[in-house]
Amino acid sequence: MVNAVCFQEKWAMPFDRHVTAEEHFFLPDGSAKKLLMMKQTARLDYLENELFRAVKLPYEDKHLSFTLFLPKKKPxxxxxxxTNQNIKAWDSAFQPKTVKLSLPRFALKGKYNVKHVLHDMGVKSVFSEADFSRMFTEDRGVSIDDVNHHTFIKVDESGTEAAAASSAEIVESALAPEVTLTANRPFFFVITDEQTTSLLFLGFVANPNE
Structure with a gap:
């Protein structure tokens, strides 16, 4: 049995590919690697407190957003x-500011076995006594043997080359920044459905492209 979720969106304000440049990204062990950092200056929702600095990037579909959280302390x-509860509480505190943002391009994928996690959460009967017989034409005993979770996310300037030359992008890049946010160390991100406040994807990027 396979359950899949697919998400593909363009930024409302794409990054200009022509200003993307290599910069150092500092890994959890203190070492550094060179990565392509995307850059833009735009009017974005911004939040800073004693725990983190955060910025929200809107997608073309205004109901969807990508929020970057850069912790001030150790990740x-x-x-x-x-947590889900804290993220939703922080969401109401964002204020619009002109932000000079640097964000690495990244593409991550992973495979996780979550059978034991589900078991610890109380999901037990599906692995032994649940009745799945109506899902099959033959009358036979069936149970779930294992559960694996596959993930993939890719974040780049726009998704299409043509978007890098849009007029809105040129106007936004001329704004004088009020704050500068450079994601050159481990960060968290959330992709949110703003209309329903549903958290669609959550992630922690410690080593981009690994």
Whole structure:
């Protein structure tokens, strides 16, 4: 049995590919690697507190957004606070500011076995006594043996080359920034459906493109 979720959206204000440049990204162990960093200056929703700095990037579909959280302290200490409830509480505190943003291009994929996680959450009967017989033409005992979760996300300037030359982008890049946010160390992100406040994807980027 396969359950799949697919998400593909363009930024409302695409990054200009011509200003993307290599810069250092600092890994959790203190070492650094060179990555392509996307850049733009735009009017974006911004939030800063004692825990993190954050910026919200809108997609073309205005109901969807990508929120970047850059922790001020070690990511491990922030991870326990990075919950559904807290994210929704922080969401109401964002204010519009002109932000000079640098964000790495990244593409991540992973495979996780979640059978034991589900078991610890109380999902037990599906692995032993649940009745799935109506899903099959033959009358036979069936149970779920294992559960694997595959993920993939790719973030780049726009998704299409032509969007890099849009007039809106040129206008936005001329704005004088009020704050500068450079995501050159481990960060968290959330993709949200703003209309329903549903969190569609959550992630922690410690080593982009690994």
């Amino acid at each position: 491990d200490s922030f991870m326990s606070l990075f």
